[in-house]
Amino acid sequence: MNSRLTRPLLTMALSGAMIAGSAAVPSPAFADTLPDTTAPVGAFTLNTPALWIGQSVVLTQGAVTDDVSAPELITRKVTWGDGTSSTVAAGAATVAHRYASNGRFTVTVTYTDEAGNSSTAASAVTVTTPGTFRISKTSVWWYEDTVVTFSNVPAGTTKIAFDNGDGWVPILKGKNQSVTILYHTRKNGGLVKGPVTLRATFYNKYGASSPIRIGTINVKVDSWRPVPKIKRPLRPSRVSSWKYVKGTATDRGAGAFRAEVHVTRVTGSKVYCFTSARKWKRVRSEAQFNKYCTPPLYVKVSRGKWSLRVPGIRKGKLYVEVWVQDRAGNWSSRSAFTTAKLTRS
Template structure:
């Protein structure tokens, strides 16, 4: 038997052979059912005998057809036929549709600036006075007048927003110079224009003092010059609380310093001021200068000269003497004269006549001082109608500061004419 056929044949025998009565029955899958095919004994013996070496022969033995191995008929695992749970479905929400809004058509660009006008009440003012601005018409091609913003720049670093409903605005200038007033007009589209007008501010007047350092009550002459035309009045504040009103023209006036109007003596620097007035109102209070006031506490002294022949009437045509002061200077000398003739008492009255005095009321009326001025430190009083008897002359000096010295008295007996 061909060795190459031994294992296939054996496989056929093992797989499908049925041993019966010393014979091997095979039922190939292709055989008809119920038909038994019996192998001859020689074929059976061949299964147990060893395969001899092949002997060369003339004709080769027919080759046995191998029986194919049976096909694996493993039954596949059953497929899972579980019906899946149905998936929950919802009806779709319909999408809302809107008609498209067309883009707005832009208005043509506004490039035209607004136009406006204004006027000033004056082109020239004094320091401290106010200019008056009056608004005029405001127009624009698209914005209403109320929509146009107006700002006035006064030229001195300040500005004011002008309301459309307010016709007039005032602005006060506190410095000299030429100022350009500019009003800017701005519409809703941002276009702007400007209008301008100028005003010149000056300080009126010029001032001079006869003295700038004085004692109490020492007189000073103040001169006002370069007073502008149109000045209606000048208010003069001396700086001590005393204020006077002067006419609006060049002039001089005399003043002095002693005590403040509200009380207390003056000492140190005083600042007089002047305020000018015209149809545009009042200027600022203009500083005229500085005055130094020195206090005077010295009391003046007085002497009465006794004539050589003091007992004679003709020696007393005048009462004379001297007056001195260390401070502000002598202002005046007060001189009293009285006499006793027999038992009658007389006073030298204000009208330079001798009046007899018998009562206190008469003394108050007739016994009065005669104020005389000094010249180079000397004073004199004319005495009319001196008669024999006892004569009294009393004198005291007042200085410019208002200080009074002590009274000095000379008493003489006149016995001769």
């Protein structure tokens, strides 16, 4: 080394060497960025694990986190387990989905960040049909009773809307029960004819189920008229033989329902009629007869027979007339009539 090289020059030379050497060291500002390989994490809850067919499950979103992407930039795809799916906005607190069939469905939410990383969260919901049903008759005439029995009604049922199939939808209590129904006229007019389908909609705190098919009833048209008959006693001249006025009623359709019985007696010159109050009333004119004797006195027909107790009959002439109505509302085309002369006790 040149001995005459001064210390300041040596310092300058060393500094230049350091500056020259520093050009080969990469600057931290140009280093490669590390890739995002971490999936977001999310959660949700369902309002219930069990529903009825036709009801909707409600999904409530929980917190979603990611190491890079902001929550609002993470997509949320819900697969409902029944073949359908939907995308939920980050700002939507809840989303509902209706199930149209029974089964156990897994609800899955897939969370995907901007880099394409994804994760899932899942929960299950079971969908069932509430209640079981039994119909006592599946083929009826007009006004013929049929009984529908509701059983296995789930706890928590608040009410049941019972669609009779003829426009009438009575609201029943949410419990096991039997309901008697009959058919003739639709709610909006017209007669009920042919098959009608019965349905029931159950309600609880989660809302209404789908209308559940109970069954079908065939409503037959009854155009036949019943035929009344009066049974004369073995000794028709005796007062004691007429303590009961009896007879039969036949019908080819729905069956006889009731008999309208008119009983009149004449004792000497006095005329009496057995009123609808089941008491004898003397009448002195046609107007009085129409007032006291024509209001109908009905007796029930049971197994094709009818009977009316008539106390207080006296000697004289007895007149009995009977009309019959069937369960479809048809009246007999003509009455049955008989008369007897009572001469002995």
